[in-house]
Amino acid sequence: MGAENAITVENLTKRYDGFTLKDVSFQVPSGSIVGFIGENGAGKSTTIKALLGLMPIDGGQIEVLGHKILAGEKDVTWREQIGVVFDECNFPLGLKVKDVQKVMKNIYRTWEEGKFRDYMERFEIPLNKKIKELSKGMKMKLSIAAALSHDSRLLILDEATSGLDPVVRSEILDIFREFIEDEEHTIFISSHITSDIEKIADYVMLIHKGRLLFTEDKDKLLYNYGIVRCSKKQAQLIPGDIIVGKEEREYETSVLIRDKNKLEESGFFREAEQTGSSSCVVDRATIEDMLLYIVKS
């Protein structure tokens, strides 16, 4: 387990009735943004809970910022260096924004009052307002400000942009970009909104039914993956080892492939032309396409 990784997970296993997170292994390199995608119930939140030591695990090892994670551990000082944002604002609704400041100041030794105030000004969140009076976007911004106003080196975000409108999401993504400007900072973000992941992530991890299907460099992923739109007969000519998922309709078959170069080298286009069917095309595959094809398959 190397220090160049902000997070290292080896063979993480957690069993529930009807669901198992099985042998999940991955690394999050320091200084990167890793997007964690998967459908509801795929195991994203379970993985994040395990990373944070919020539950006992049935197997495997986890290291966060060089600290071995054990559920219920007494040494919690390392958590000064992580900022966590869940899918909802976790401050009691009756508190005022300025109360949050006072509470956090007495929890984090490294709390930066000025930084928090600056964020509140930037987000136009009045310090005297009660949390219950804030909009959902403002609540999420407050949570993000709290996560960033101490000595955070790693941000762990569990569906932090869900349910927000595109304007607020864009603002939040800008903040993440600013945070990552410091090369020692790292972001691990799980989201349903694959377009957000596509915008900011360096690496993409896909989990499905408790199993990690891949961890790939996002740019390579977008460069290599493609959707072949062709006839059913033509689809049969695609080399099986590059097919990730397939969708068959009455007049068209769409095939998600993992290597566009390999498809070309295989002579597929020449053979496809000889079938006499209409010509086939290869479209760019988005991360959402990848998720959909894999889950449907």
Next chain:
Amino acid sequence: MKGLILKELYILKGYGKQYLLIFAFLFIWSISTSSFSFIIIYVVLVGSQIVMSTMAADEAVSFCRYALTMPVDRKMLIKSKYALFLTAISGGILISVILNLLFYATSFGSEDYFQWESLVATASVFVIGNAISLPVMFKAGVEKARYVTIFTMLLLAGVIVAGIKLGDGVGLQVNELEKYGGGIISLCFIAVAALAIVISYFVAVRITKNKEW
């Protein structure tokens, strides 16, 4: 822990108006009826239930899970709730004592003076009830803990009533116990309540050891 306690106080600040209004209503009602037992018990009851109220506010936003991502360990989280409980019930008892003295010193309540032993017994029953329900609150949530509190109170009341009936059966009147010294009986109540809350804390720590937050 200071941060967690502060958070509790800010939550309570939000409930302050409600508590004051109810208190004011009961105060006036007590004066008009010259009966103060209820308000004295009520104040202690509110003190004992404050921790459930703040926990309900926490539960609504999964604050405990969030707190455990901060430099806060599980024991500290539980300790802060027990510290709040002890402070709140002590505050409740203190207000009750002041009210009792006030009513006794004025003409309002001279006919309905609340016995100190009764106050100690009442507070002890509330402490024991909460000692049982607090670990349940951490394990299964506030809603179930409230049921456990009610059930425990009923059970304790049942045990006391059954004890009195049994005493009557063997010719031992409750009033006769006073001759053995009301102070000793009160001390017994306090000792049992203190022991119950200490055991409760360790049970809460133990049963949340493997909890998924």
